[in-house]
Amino acid sequence: xxxxxxxxxxxxxxxxxxxxxxxxxxxxxxxxxxxxxxxxxxxxxxxxxxxxxxxxxxxxxxxxxxxxxxxxxxxxxxxxxxxxxxxxxxxxxxxxxxxxxxxxxxxxxxxxxxxxx
Amino acid sequence: xxxxxxxxxxxxxxxxxxxxxxxxxxxxxxxxxxxxxxxxxxxxxxxxxxxxxxxxxxxxxxxxxxxxxxxxxxxxxxxxxxxxxxxxxxxxxxxxxxxxxxxxxxxxxxxxxxxxxxxxxxxxxxxxxxxxxxxxxxxxxxxxxxxxxxxxxxxxxxxxxxxxxxxxxxxxxxxxxxxxxxxxxxxxxxxxxxxxxxxxxxxxxxxxxxxxxxxxxxxxxxxxxxxxxxxxxxxxxxxxxxxxxxxxxxxxxxxxxxxxxxxxxxxxxxxxxxxxxxxxxxxxxxxxxxxxxxxxxxxxxxxxxxxxxxxxxxxxxxxxxxxxxxxxxxxxxxxxxxxxxxxxxxxxxxxxxxxxxxxxxxxxxxxxxxxxxxxxxxxxxxxxxxxxx
Ligand SMILES: Cc1cc2nc3c(=O)[nH]c(=O)nc-3n(C[C@H](O)[C@H](O)[C@H](O)COP(=O)(O)OP(=O)(O)OC[C@H]3O[C@@H](n4cnc5c(N)ncnc54)[C@H](O)[C@@H]3O)c2cc1C
Ligand code: SF4
Ligand code: SF4
Numbered sequence: 001x002x003x004x005x006x007x008x009x010x011x012x013x014x015x016x017x018x019x020x021x022x023x024x025x026x027x028x029x030x031x032x033x034x035x036x037x038x039x040x041x042x043x044x045x046x047x048x049x050x051x052x053x054x055x056x057x058x059x060x061x062x063x064x065x066x067x068x069x070x071x072x073x074x075x076x077x078x079x080x081x082x083x084x085x086x087x088x089x090x091x092x093x094x095x096x097x098x099x100x101x102x103x104x105x106x107x108x109x110x111x112x113x114x115x116x117x
Numbered sequence: 118x119x120x121x122x123x124x125x126x127x128x129x130x131x132x133x134x135x136x137x138x139x140x141x142x143x144x145x146x147x148x149x150x151x152x153x154x155x156x157x158x159x160x161x162x163x164x165x166x167x168x169x170x171x172x173x174x175x176x177x178x179x180x181x182x183x184x185x186x187x188x189x190x191x192x193x194x195x196x197x198x199x200x201x202x203x204x205x206x207x208x209x210x211x212x213x214x215x216x217x218x219x220x221x222x223x224x225x226x227x228x229x230x231x232x233x234x235x236x237x238x239x240x241x242x243x244x245x246x247x248x249x250x251x252x253x254x255x256x257x258x259x260x261x262x263x264x265x266x267x268x269x270x271x272x273x274x275x276x277x278x279x280x281x282x283x284x285x286x287x288x289x290x291x292x293x294x295x296x297x298x299x300x301x302x303x304x305x306x307x308x309x310x311x312x313x314x315x316x317x318x319x320x321x322x323x324x325x326x327x328x329x330x331x332x333x334x335x336x337x338x339x340x341x342x343x344x345x346x347x348x349x350x351x352x353x354x355x356x357x358x359x360x361x362x363x364x365x366x367x368x369x370x371x372x373x374x375x376x377x378x379x380x381x382x383x384x385x386x387x388x389x390x391x392x393x394x395x396x397x398x399x400x401x402x403x404x405x406x407x408x409x410x411x412x413x414x415x416x417x418x419x420x421x422x423x424x425x426x427x428x429x430x431x432x433x434x435x436x437x438x439x440x441x442x443x444x445x446x447x448x449x450x451x452x453x454x455x456x457x458x459x460x461x462x463x464x465x466x467x468x469x470x471x472x473x474x475x476x477x478x479x480x481x482x483x484x485x486x487x488x489x490x491x492x493x494x495x496x497x498x499x500x501x502x503x504x505x506x
Contacts, residue, residue: 012400014144015184016246019223028156028201029136030183036139043138062246064394065401 009065011038017059023052034059034069041074046081050074051088118153120173121196124165130155140180140197144244146405147188147473154197160277160285160307166198167283167304170499177500179301181252182223184244186407187472189256189300189504198305200251206230207308214313215274220251220306236313239266242468243393251306257298259468261392262371264436265347268468270297272312280304281495295490300470301501302487303494317347321377322385326357326365330418330425333366337435338414345374349436350392353421356430356443359398360391366421368435395432396441404430404443408451410458411467412438420457439467471505479506 011034018024018033030036031049040047053071060068078084091101098104102112122130132153140151152175157163170177178197180190190197200221207217214236218227224245228237242248242260252258254276259268266272270293278286278296281304288295295303327333340346348371358364369392370377379385396407412420417438424431424442427450433440444451455478458465465471465478479487484506491498 009401012144012397012405013142013146014244014397014400015182016244016397018182018247019226020246028199029131029139029154030199030201031135031139033139035183036135039139039141040135045135045138047135049135064397 008068008070011035011063011067012065013038014064016064017062020058020062022054022056022058027052034063034067037069037074038067046078046083048078048083048085050078051085121153121155121169124169125155125162128156129158129162140183140192140199143180143183143185143188143190145186145188145191145472145474147191149188149191149473150194151192152194152196154199156199156202157305158202160279163198163279163305163307164283164285166196167279167281167499170196171281171283171497174497175499176502177305179251179255179305179501181221181249181255182244182247184248185252185256185472186409186469187466187474189470189472189501190252191473193473193503195502200249200305203251203307209234209236211236215310216313217308217310218250219308220249220254222250224248224250224253231313232316235316237316238272238311239314240269240272243396250309250311254297254306254309255299255301256468256470259434259437259439261350261434262348263434263439263468264341264349265373266314273297274310274312276306276310277308278304278306278494281491281497281499286494294486295494298470299490300472300505302505303490304500317373319373319375320347320385321372321375322379322388323370323372323377324362324379324388325368325370326363327368328365330366330421333368334414334418337368340368340370341436343372345372345376346436347371347373349434351431351433351435351440352392352395353425353431355425355428356395356399356432359402359430360395362391392432399430399443402430403445405446406444406448406451407469408440408442408444408454409433409467409469410440410442410454411464412440412458413462414438416461416463420461423457424454434468437467438463473504476504476506 024033055071094101094103136154137151140154176195178192178195180197180199203219203221205219209216241262242258253269257269275289350369352367354364357367429442431442
């Protein structure tokens with residue numbers, strides 16, 4: 001099972017996983033790398049950076065000791081603390097009101113088709 | 118800071134808390150303090166930054182992937198200059214076997230791009246997934262194939278550097294001393310022309326294990342005469358046990374021929390994977406401090422024996438005498454190790470550099486060299502102040 005490890009080895013901050021992270025590949029800033037996120041968490045920060053993780057766990061696969069980034073937990077802590085992005089809020093309102101994340105459809109507009117890789 | 122922000126696009130500079138925390142240390146985990154980070158995209162960005170630093174007196178710390186193990190890219194109330202957006206692979210000259218790359222290109226990305234040409238850069242540190250060309254030149258990295266290919270300075274034809282006067286310098290092999298292994302104290306490497314070699318046609322491995330050090334070193338002497346040898350990695354019994362190998366003195370020999378016992382590609386990947394996981398595993402096992410002394414061949418037996426008796430896990434590039442003994446935090450035996458290295462005519466830093474961690478051990482000769490280089494390239498000491506010595 002990928003999530004909910006009973007024991008998650010501590011990150012050693014070696015930096016070997018950063019090129020594997022799709023978010024780092026776009027941002028090219030250390031705070032968005034798996035190691036950067038660990039450093040922010042260790043410093044006790046609750047930050048929107050934690051939302052910018054695809055939860056893909058590629059970092060865990062390349063990590064020599066299999067450290068899990070625990071993205072779901074970091075996010076749920078943000079939600080518990082009421083820290084949200086405006087995009088999140090809009091999406092939730094849209095789902096509640098219109099049953100889809102994009103909001104009301106214009107007359108004759110077809111629902112968007114989402115495809116997956 | 119306002120002035121710094123006005124020099125760049127908003128996406129190229131940050132002093133927000135998240136950025137400052139993430140850049141406050143490198144893989145050594147020596148804690149520093151970061152004022153701000155700049156992500157240059159062109160050489161002129163760095164020239165502008167160097168001129169700003171000369172005017173304000175702020176220290177600039179060049180940074181690649183931050184995999185360094187000595188605090189070389191750890192800021193000390195400095196502005197970090199991250200090469201992560203200098204990633205172009207510019208020109209490949211197949212006839213000369215040269216490639217021109219920007220400093221922030223990670224080694225594995227370069228070699229992946231080169232694969233179809235049949236060429237590669239053969240200096241492979243254990244951090245090859247992330248380590249950048251700029252960082253590898255600045256530390257004069259060696260690594261897993263040093264016994265065959267030497268170290269980074271052997272593969273650099275030319276570098277373009279922005280020095281501490283804000284001038285663009287084009288330095289060739291003859292000026293190698295000014296940049297290779299200088300840990301960013303002479304300026305920021307922006308671009309490099311690298312020599313390449315052919316990707317080997319075949320590979321195989323043999324994993325040897327020995328009860329006695331003397332027998333192992335005798336075998337190593339013989340192995341080094343084999344022209345197909347491409348790696349000679351050592352794990353002492355404490356380290357070997359950690360990756361599930363027999364807890365004896367183990368030597369992993371790689372050949373660019375089929376003469377090794379292990380030829381199955383999957384099995385070879387597993388063995389290399391185990392070897393490359395050692396650094397993180399030893400940290401996890403309570404030995405976070407990685408040293409990198411280089412011993413002359415005649416001093417190996419005595420020193421490996423001492424490390425065994427001290428119960429210190431060791432691995433390393435035995436073919437070139439570079440060992441990685443792993444210590445506890447604040448371990449008093451590190452000082453003893455350095456005395457042993459000096460007494461045996463070895464090097465305190467085989468491949469990781471001096472950074473902040475080992476600067477107190479710098480020799481008078483090194484201090485004099487650094488001073489002369491600073492005078493020539495960085496008279497106002499704006500690049501990597503206080504590093505190396
Ligand atoms: C698991 C692991 C295994 C390792 N194995 C090896 C090994 O086998 N062999 C080996 O030699 N090292 C090894 N290292 C150490 C490290 O990976 C190397 O020193 C590497 O060359 C650093 O590259 P970097 O891009 O991460 O540089 P950084 O760590 O960012 O910087 C290292 C130094 O270079 C300077 N620098 C960085 N970029 C530039 C630039 N563009 N211009 C000027 N100066 C610059 C920095 O200021 C700093 O002083 C290992 C590290 C880890 C974590
Ligand atoms: S799980 Fe998150 S941190 Fe890890 S690689 Fe994927 S996006 Fe990056
Ligand atoms: S998650 Fe693993 S690979 Fe990434 S920095 Fe931490 S220990 Fe290294």
